[in-house]
Amino acid sequence: xxxxxxxxxxxxxxxxxxxxxxxxxxxxxxxxxxxxxxxxxxxxxxxxxxxxxxxxxxxxxxxxxxxxxxxxxxxxxxxxxxxxxxxxxxxxxxxxxxxxxxxxxxxxxxxxxxxxxxxxxxxxxxxxxxxxxxxxxxxxxxxxxxxxxxxxxxxxxxxxxxxxxxxxxxxxxxxxxxxxxxxxxxxxxxxxxxxxxxxxxxxxxxxxxxxxxxxxxxxxxxxxxxxxxxxxxxxxxxxxxxxxxxxxxxxxxxxxxxxxxxxxxxxxxxxxxxxxxxxxxxxxxxxxxxxxxxxxxxxxxxxxxxxxxxxxxxxxxxxxxxxxxxxxxxxxxxxxxxxxxxxxxxxxxxxxxxxxxxxxxxxxxxxxxxxxxxxxxxxxxxxxxxxxxxxxxxxxxxxxxxxxxxxxxxxxxxxxx
Numbered sequence: 001x002x003x004x005x006x007x008x009x010x011x012x013x014x015x016x017x018x019x020x021x022x023x024x025x026x027x028x029x030x031x032x033x034x035x036x037x038x039x040x041x042x043x044x045x046x047x048x049x050x051x052x053x054x055x056x057x058x059x060x061x062x063x064x065x066x067x068x069x070x071x072x073x074x075x076x077x078x079x080x081x082x083x084x085x086x087x088x089x090x091x092x093x094x095x096x097x098x099x100x101x102x103x104x105x106x107x108x109x110x111x112x113x114x115x116x117x118x119x120x121x122x123x124x125x126x127x128x129x130x131x132x133x134x135x136x137x138x139x140x141x142x143x144x145x146x147x148x149x150x151x152x153x154x155x156x157x158x159x160x161x162x163x164x165x166x167x168x169x170x171x172x173x174x175x176x177x178x179x180x181x182x183x184x185x186x187x188x189x190x191x192x193x194x195x196x197x198x199x200x201x202x203x204x205x206x207x208x209x210x211x212x213x214x215x216x217x218x219x220x221x222x223x224x225x226x227x228x229x230x231x232x233x234x235x236x237x238x239x240x241x242x243x244x245x246x247x248x249x250x251x252x253x254x255x256x257x258x259x260x261x262x263x264x265x266x267x268x269x270x271x272x273x274x275x276x277x278x279x280x281x282x283x284x285x286x287x288x289x290x291x292x293x294x295x296x297x298x299x300x301x302x303x304x305x306x307x308x309x310x311x312x313x314x315x316x317x318x319x320x321x322x323x324x325x326x327x328x329x330x331x332x333x334x335x336x337x338x339x340x341x342x343x344x345x346x347x348x349x350x351x352x353x354x355x356x357x358x359x360x361x362x363x364x365x366x367x368x369x370x371x372x373x374x375x376x377x378x379x380x381x382x383x384x385x386x387x388x389x390x391x392x393x394x395x396x397x398x399x400x401x402x403x404x405x406x407x408x409x410x411x412x413x414x415x416x417x
Contacts, residue, residue: 010189013187014129014130014138014187014188014189015138015141016183016187017183017184017186017187017188018122018126018138018141018142018145018184018188019141019142019144019145019148020145020180020181020183020184020187021081021085021118021122021142021145021180021181021184021188022122022142022143022144022145022146022147022148022149023145023146023148023149023152023177023180024085024088024089024118024149024177024180024181024184025085025088025115025118025119025146025149026145026146026147026149026150026153027149027150027152027153027156027173027176027177028088028089028092028111028115028149028153028173028174028177029057029058029061029111029112029115029149029150029153030054030150030153030154031092031153031157031169031170031173032053032054032057032108032157032170033054033153033154034153034154034155034157034158034161034255035053035157035158035161035166035169035170038161038166039053039101039104039166042166043100043101043104045101049101050101052105053104053105053108055352056105056108056109056112057108057109057111057112057115058112058348058351058352059112059348059352060109060112060113060116061112061113061115061116061119061348062116062344062345062348062349063116063345064112064113064116065116065119065341065344065345066204066208066338066341066342066345067116067204068080068084068116068117068121068341069121069124069338069340069341072117072121072124076191077121077124077125077128077191078125078188078189078190078191080117080121081117081118081121081122081125081184081188082181082184082185082188083114083117084114084115084116084117084118084121085117085118085177085180085181085184085185086178086181086182086185087114088111088114088115088177088181089174089175089177089178089180089181090174090178091107091110091111091114091174092111092170092173092174092177093170093171093174093175093178094107094174095107095108095111095170095174096166096167096168096169096170096171096174097167119340119341119344121340122142123139123325123326123328123329123340123343124329124339124340125191126138126139126142126326126329127326127329127330128191129189129191132330133276134276135272135276135326135329135330136271136272136273136274136275136276136280136322136323136326137269137272137273137276138272138326139272139322139325139326140268140269140270140271140272140273140319140322140326141268141269141272143264143268143269143272143318143321143322143325144264144266144268144269144318147261147262147264147268147318148261148262150258150261151258151259151261151262152173153173154255154258155255155256155258155259156169156173156176157169157170157173158255160172160173204338207338208338208342211332211338211339211342212342214331214332215387215391216331216388216391217328217331217332217339217342217343219384219387219388219391220324220327220328220331220343220388221342221343221345221346222346222380222384223320223324223381223384223385223388224321224324224325224343224344224346224347224350225346225347225349225350226350226354226377226378226380226381226384227317227320227321227324227347227350227378227381228321228347228348228350228351228354229350229351229353229354229355229377230291230295230317230350230354230373230374230377230378230381231314231317231351232350232351232354232355233354233355233357233358233370233373233374233377234295234298234310234313234370234371234374235258236355236358236359237358237359237362237367237370238254238257238298238310239254239257240362241366241367241370242254242257242303242306246301247303257307257310260307260310260311260314261314263311263312263314263315263318264314264315264317264318264319266315267287267314267315267316267318267319268318268319268321268322269322270319271283271286271287271318271319271320271322271323272319272322272323272326274286275322275323275326280323280327280388281385281386281388281389281392283319283323284320284323284324284385284388285382285385286316286319287315287316287317287319287320287323288316288320288378288381288382288385289316289382290312290313290315290316290319291312291313291316291317291320291378292316292375292378292379292382293309293312293313293316294309294310294311294312294313294314294315294316295309295313295371295374295375295378296309296371296375297309297312298310298313298367298371299367299368299371320381324343325340325343327388328340328343350377354373354377357373358370358373358374361373
């Protein structure tokens with residue numbers, strides 16, 4: 001069966017479906033983040049306890065991705081992804097009816113488990129069903145959906161909570177997500193290149209161990225760790241910086257800063273296309289360089305410069321993530337879903353560990369300390385990208401093999417000229 005590619009019927013609908021799936025996942029995942037102060041007041045819990053409505057969901061998501069990716073190797077891709085987004089949307093609506101904070105946490109934990117059915121499997125699906133020449137733009141479109149969803153999970157919910165209440169906001173987002181889930185279901189083509197591998201769950205542990213022994217995949221996992229670690233650290237503490245002197249912005253205006261996520265919507269697709277044309281490593285370096293430049297420019301005091309710098313940083317992050325995540329599926333020859341789920345496990349681990357470390361640096365050194373951590377992480381990312389280039393050259397050289405000839409002709413020279 002032919003791969004899905006540009007110009008083929010259904011290619012545009014498939015791109016729209018992947019965008020919708022990414023939107024649903026990240027809109028629901030971060031939907032309670034802008035509501036934390038309201039949840040603290042409504043349920044009489046501390047900010048730390050209220051934050052469990054986000055951190056518990058992401059932790060459960062990371063763990064369950066390993067299981068659902070293995071399950072998809074046995075049961076198929078599309079059916080699990082569709083069930084994931086539909087169930088998560090319904091649960092998001094039910095969360096609005098939670099009578100207590102404990103019941104809200106339970107629902108959010110279940111949401112983390114159901115959301116796990118899409119992210120890692122989507123990467124494997126894209127690599128199996130789309131022509132290799134289009135992988136950058138296709139994965140870029142999916143990542144664009146995640147950036148819009150992540151932005152909506154913070155801004156849209158905040159706006160709706162001002163109009164109605166936090167319950168109305170969560171219900172409204174759940175309804176929007178349900179509509180997007182139906183678009184995903186109807187627009188995504190059925191798998192044509194998937195081959196079931198029964199017993200994948202039993203083979204999960206050995207499979208994960210094998211992926212961790214692959215130097216290329218391990219390097220990509222490290223890249224996911226530093227990318228998300230730097231990204232979450234910046235957004236975790238940007239609000240503190242902007243609400244303090246000399247800016248004294250309100251919570252509403254700080255929330256609107258998330259509109260710069262739109263820069264990631266465009267950069268992920270654009271840089272994915274450039275990677276298809278000019279090579280992944282070269283464009284990956286560009287993305288990391290943009291993020292480093294953006295992070296450093298946020299040290300400038302003028303508010304306009306700081307916001308523009310945040311947009312530049314965000315563009316570089318989403319573009320780099322689109323390239324790295326697509327590369328994982330291409331590098332993994334077998335059990336692509338498990339390979340992708342490991343990438344996302346490292347990705348969220350970077351979010352947790354770097355985010356906490358950034359808090360200590362903020363307390364001691366302020367915003368320069370936070371930026372120092374971010375630039376350090378992204379500097380490691382540049383080294384990892386260099387390692388990927390070295391591995392690619394070795395792979396190409398090994399595939400070509402010795403091609404010398406008698407008489408001292410150089411490798412690759414043609415005979416009989």
